[in-house]
Amino acid sequence: MSVGISIKHAVKRYGQNTVIPDLSLEIQNGKLFTLLGPSGCGKTTLLRMIAGFNSIEGGTFSFNDRIINDMDPGKRNIGMVFQNYAIFPNMSVRKNVEFGLKHRSLSKEEIKQETDRFLNLVHVDQYADRMPDRLSGGQQQRVALARALVIKPDVLLMDEPLSNLDAKLRVEMRTVIKNIQRDVGITTVYVTHDQEEAMAISDEIAIMKAGVIHHCGKPKDIYQRPADLFVATFIGKSNLLKAKLFVTNGRCRVEFLNGYEAEFSNIRKEEHREREATVSARPEELLVHFGESAQPKDGIRGIVSDSMFLGLNTHYFVDLETGEKVEIIQESRIDSILPPGSPVLLTLNTMKANVFDADSTLSLMDGVENVAGPAASDQAGRN
Numbered sequence: 186m187s188v189g190i191s192i193k194h195a196v197k198r199y200g201q202n203t204v205i206p207d208l209s210l211e212i213q214n215g216k217l218f219t220l221l222g223p224s225g226c227g228k229t230t231l232l233r234m235i236a237g238f239n240s241i242e243g244g245t246f247s248f249n250d251r252i253i254n255d256m257d258p259g260k261r262n263i264g265m266v267f268q269n270y271a272i273f274p275n276m277s278v279r280k281n282v283e284f285g286l287k288h289r290s291l292s293k294e295e296i297k298q299e300t301d302r303f304l305n306l307v308h309v310d311q312y313a314d315r316m317p318d319r320l321s322g323g324q325q326q327r328v329a330l331a332r333a334l335v336i337k338p339d340v341l342l343m344d345e346p347l348s349n350l351d352a353k354l355r356v357e358m359r360t361v362i363k364n365i366q367r368d369v370g371i372t373t374v375y376v377t378h379d380q381e382e383a384m385a386i387s388d389e390i391a392i393m394k395a396g397v398i399h400h401c402g403k404p405k406d407i408y409q410r411p412a413d414l415f416v417a418t419f420i421g422k423s424n425l426l427k428a429k430l431f432v433t434n435g436r437c438r439v440e441f442l443n444g445y446e447a448e449f450s451n452i453r454k455e456e457h458r459e460r461e462a463t464v465s466a467r468p469e470e471l472l473v474h475f476g477e478s479a480q481p482k483d484g485i486r487g488i489v490s491d492s493m494f495l496g497l498n499t500h501y502f503v504d505l506e507t508g509e510k511v512e513i514i515q516e517s518r519i520d521s522i523l524p525p526g527s528p529v530l531l532t533l534n535t536m537k538a539n540v541f542d543a544d545s546t547l548s549l550m551d552g553v554e555n556v557a558g559p560a561a562s563d564q565a566g567r568n
């Protein structure tokens with residue numbers, strides 16, 4: 186039976202070092218929930234706390250209404266999949282999947298039935314008698330998934346399960362995981378530092394930095410209405426432009442450094458304060474106009490410094506008259522690509538761009554390296 190997970194005021198310390206100061210989140214039953222954040226932000230630590238491999242220094246972890254803080258990891262009924270597959274190399278695919286069922290009071294026939302069901306589900310039934318070293322990485326990861334699911338866990342935990350696969354397979358396996366998770370309907374906590382992967386598979390994403398959740402929500406909400414500048418720049422690309430926000434008769438007007446003014450109607454009432462601001466605009470939210478006759482108040486002028494043709498879209502890198510640099514994405518023109526040196530005038534899609542306080546704590550582009558998480562053999566023992 187799949188369960189909902191509730192974490193309230195979780196604290197994690199390694200010695201004197203507090204890596205999670207006070208974290209709360211709710212994961213609904215049956216959802217695929219992703220922990221996403223830069224390397225070292227505490228994703229694996231939190232996952233291991235849910236699994237019972239890490240001690241908990243504060244707060245409560247519950248499956249439905251049952252507090253699990255002191256429950257033995259073996260009793261939590263959790264299925265786990267890690268990046269290094271962690272399947273037994275000396276056992277056939279079938280034996281690997283059967284393994285978890287051996288100590289359950291099931292007849293041979295029931296074990297075979299259940300094993301077949303999950304081998305089918307992950308599409309490795311035709312390799313049932315092969316040894317793992319004769320499988321591709323993607324097939325091995327499917328076996329690991331079948332082995333995790335065959336025990337009918339209450340919760341599935343996945344730690345960077347695709348990071349050892351090549352780029353094409355990674356994209357393919359996203360769909361496999363999402364479909365299987367949906368079919369089985371199991372609450373899944375998924376750790377990745379790959380934002381595109383997170384967007385592609387998740388029902389909900391928590392964006393973490395330094396043990397703190399900055400935004401928890403549906404992929405679309407996080408992309409379109411990020412909670413703060415960290416989230417805006419961590420998920421997708423964002424151009425940041427300095428501005429001032431003025432409020433007159435309930436209407437918000439943003440003035441950029443060159444005097445260009447734009448009205449923003451999407452700013453929440455409680456945010457209606459005059460202030461120094463930073464406008465965050467995705468590359469596709471900056472609109473390009475041509476011709477030098479446009480007046481400064483009509484937009485922000487710039488000069489194309491470089492361009493990159495990527496088929497459907499062309500990316501332009503533009504130096505603005507304000508001294509700022511931006512990246513713009515435009516659907517590729519049929520005639521020609523704007524050469525370096527071309528003058529352009531930019532305006533904003535004010536329905537989509539977001540306005541933040543200028544002084545929000547900002548640490549742009551925290552490293553999103555491809556750093557390996559702990560090996561499965563590390564999972565034993567608490568720390």
Ligand SMILES: Nc1ncnc2c1ncn2[C@@H]1O[C@H](COP(=O)(O)OP(=O)(O)OP(=O)(O)O)[C@@H](O)[C@H]1O
Nearest residue numbers: 199204224225226227228229230378556557558568
């Ligand atoms: N066993 C440990 N002892 C001491 N510090 C640890 C231990 N495990 C993790 N840490 C520290 O806790 C912080 C969070 O680490 P964690 O592995 O949870 O990050 P992560 O977000 O999963 O990173 P990555 O994406 O690189 O795997 C890091 O600063 C890390 O150095």
